[in-house]
Amino acid sequence: MFSYILRRLSIALPSLLGISVILFTVLALAPGDPFEDLANNPSVPPAVRMALRAQFGLDDPIWQRYLLWLMNMLRGDWGFSFVSRIDVDKLILQRMPVTIAVIGMSQLLALLVAVPVGVLAAVKPYSWFDRIASTFAFIGFSLPTFFTGVLFIMFFSIYLGWFPFVYRADLTETGWHWWWAQFKQSIMPVTVLGLFQAASWMRYVRSSVLDVVRLDYVTTARSKGLAESVVINKHVVRNALIPVVTLVALQMPAVFGGAIVTEQIFRIPGIGSLLIDAILRNDTPVVMAVTFVFSCLVIFFNLIADLLYAWLDPRISYG
Secondary structure, eight states: OOHHHHHHHHHHHHHHHHHHHHHHHHHHHHOOOHHHHTTTTTSSSHHHHHHHHTTTTTTTHHHHHHHHHHHHTTOOOBBBTTTOBBBBBHHHHHHHHHHHHHHHHHHHHHHHHHHHHHHHHHSSSTSHHHHHHHHHHHHHHHHHHHHHHHHHIIIIIIISSSSSOOSSSSSOOHHHHHHHHHHHHHHHHHHHHHHHHHHHHHHHHHHHHHHHHSSHOOOOOTTOOOOOHHHHIIIIHHHHHHHHHHHHTTHHHHHHHHHHHHHHHTTTHHHHHHHHHHHHOOHHHHHHHHHHHHHHHHHHHHHHHHHHHHHHHHOOOOO
């Protein structure tokens, strides 16, 4: 397995290098000036603005700026935020735990809903359960997260008053009260993201189980007198989850994209809202670092998916 991981990393590293070149070039050629506010401020002399541009190398050629950025990244220096006036790595580390918690809980909710519902819908195709589940699935992934987020806020926050619609990072509660307040303010964003993913995954689980349940080895298992629950859980579900694992890994960029929108709706101080704020303020080092982190996460989850293949299907080896 170790040699397989090394081979995958030998492919992933050039991919990340190419992604970083494209991202840096696009951001460098994009319109906007991070020191535009200083240029429009009459109290700031032009010489100060020119000195700052020279200090951060904004007037150097793009290839020279990229090589400097790459060398700094390899040393662990992610740059300096022009807006927040702190190091980019510290800024990302402040926001990343919130995003990882919301995305992690939403994906767990999506799997807990999609897998059992999809399996039951496939075991009893065209039944009332299958029709109702498929109808809700179509509705779920047809509605964007910003629309369902607004609906949740209007109904559960404004009309019923059950949950706060603004996510607070500075909770004053302590002990169990802090955990309860954190849970209450996380319910709506986690549910919005989780149900959106569950609706899409449920259809894939159902389709995959329907394909596997017709195979010869499943018929052979039934002919041996095995219980239906054993046939489904041991012989069908495990092999049917292989394409689902691929889907989950490939949809991780869409998950982070949905998290960006959800964070804006619920005012979650995560990495998504940090990216939007950095784009609006032309804070190029933050934009570059956040998008590069997203790229690393995508490649990481694809590696995890490849490792899960061999566990789900013994026919697949790491050789």
